[in-house]
Amino acid sequence: MIVTPAVRHAAAGAAALLLVLPVPTAAAAPAPGHASAPAFASSAAEPTPPARSFVDPARLDRSGTQVQPLRGAPQLPSLSALSWVVADAATGEVLAARDAHRKLPPASTLKTLFALTALPHHDGGERHTVSDEELTGIGEGSSLVGVKEGYTYRVSDLWNGVFLSSGNDAVHVLAAMNGGWESMTRQMQEKARALGARDTHVVSPDGYDAPGQVSSAYDLAVFGRAGLQDPGFTRYCSTRYADFPAGSWSYGIANTNRLLTGADGVARYPGLIGIKNGYTSGAGNTLVVGARRGARTLVASVMNPQGGGGFAVYEEARDLLDWGFEAAGRVQPVGSLAPAKAPRKNEGGTVRAAARNVNRAGPEAGDTAPSGAAAPAPAPHRQAAPTGRTAGLPLALVGAALGAALSLWLWRRFGARGN
Structure with a gap:
């Protein structure tokens, strides 16, 4: 057996490598390019637990007042409303609530959902001439802004009539421009579901009392929050006064939200953005408000106060907003206004499919050596490469070093006999 200097150097290098190579451990990470084992694939897909304390998603379904105060939290005000949020x-985090999902008549606060549904379909500068048919079916005793057949209005005028005067006549015209009364009812129902509002059943898009028409303080807060994310909605709901056209002249209209205007002895609320108030004999007084203080914006809904007179809804909303601003960072949320995210159709099956693919392809699938490393010498029967827990390349080098060292020893022991 003839051994060249190159062979001797390779054998010596392999023997030295054997002495310094680290022994693979069970904690070693899989080499780049290797698929992880199925057991690790499923665990990696699990969501990371949130840093904040767990919020029971069913808590708002419970009756009574729901609040989780931390140290230094202010005491909740005493309110007479049947339901509030x-x-x-x-963020959509609910700071406190009472009977949030109780189904009650919403009155004109339902116009918030109407606006969310219809506002995007027509530009405010568009002009529309009102027909007689568009003003039919308005409920007796409805609040009106004074829309007249044959008159031409800008869409923005009609929206001022909806938000400031709560005009059911303006609602009827805008509904006709968006597919008609029945179509608008269906559109509003679909919009409510898309926003995660499950308590609302729309019968009359203007909020007029109708059998079966209900919403909840939770849903109204959802609508109010969604509206505050729309610049057009926010502009209309925060307008205090506007001119409403009447042919060749116009007259002034005022927002009926007393917290916004300070009318009728109700003090204006600092930072109030507006949103919508309502009243019917069946619903009592209802209100959705938004207010900003510094970098923080709150939304509150109040349904049917049982004491304090006709303006109690404003004072109870004031108390809720004051408490909410003071409680910032001092309460844990009891729920969320954000709609629950439904899992995608292939979500949850992706990991299982990946695991099946790994099992079908066998350990050689994606088995590539890291860049710059020499591939192991071919063998008649290639063994399965370790996956996940051990690295295949270090073991191959160890084997090569052992083989080289053994060859060197055999040559020294028996090599002279071959010459």
């Missing part, structure tokens, strides 16, 4: 408008 106060939440952070940016």
Whole structure:
């Protein structure tokens, strides 16, 4: 057996490598390019637990007042409303609530859902001439802004009539421009579901009392929060006064939200953005408000106060907003106004499919050596490469070093006999 200097150097290098190579451990990470084992694929797909304390998603379904105060939290005000919610408008976190999902008649606060549904379909500068048919079916005793057949209005005028005067006549015209009364009812129902509002059943898009028409303080807060994310909605709902056209002249209209205007002895609320108030004999007084203080914006909804007179709804909303701003960072949320995210159709099956593919392809699928490393010498029967827990390349080098060292020893022991 003839051994060249190159062979001797290779054998010596392999023997030295054997002495310094680290022994693979069970904690070693899989080499780049290798598929992880199925057991690790499923665990990697699990969501990371949130840093904040767990919020029971069913908590708002419970009756009574729901609040989780931390140290230093202010005491909740005593309210007479049958149902109410106060939440952070940016995050959707519900700070406190009472009977949030109780189904009650919403009155004109349902116009918030009407606006969310119809506003995007027509530009404010568009002009529309009103027909007689568009003003039919308005409920007796409805609030009106004074829309007249044969008159031409800008769409923005009609929206001022909806938000400021709560005009059911303006609602009927805008509904006719968006497919008609029945179509608008269906559109509003679909919009409510898309926003995660499950308590609302729309019968009359203007909020007029109708059998079976209900919403909840939770849903109204959802609508209010969604509206505050729309610049057009926000502009209309925060307008205090506007001129409404009447042919060759116009007259002034005022927002009926007293917290916004300070009318009728109700003090204006600092930072109030507006949104919508309502009243019917069946619903009592209802209100959705938004207010900003510094970098924080809150939304609150109040349904049917049982004491304090006709303006109690404003004072109870004021108390909720004051409490919400003071409680910032001092309460844990009791729920969220954000719609629950439904899992995608292939979500949850992706990991299982990947695991099946790994099993079908066998350990050689994607088995590539790292860049710059020499591939192991071919063998008649290639063994399965370790996956996930051990690295195949270090073991191959160890084997090569052992083989080289053994060859060198055999040559030294028996090599002279071959010459």
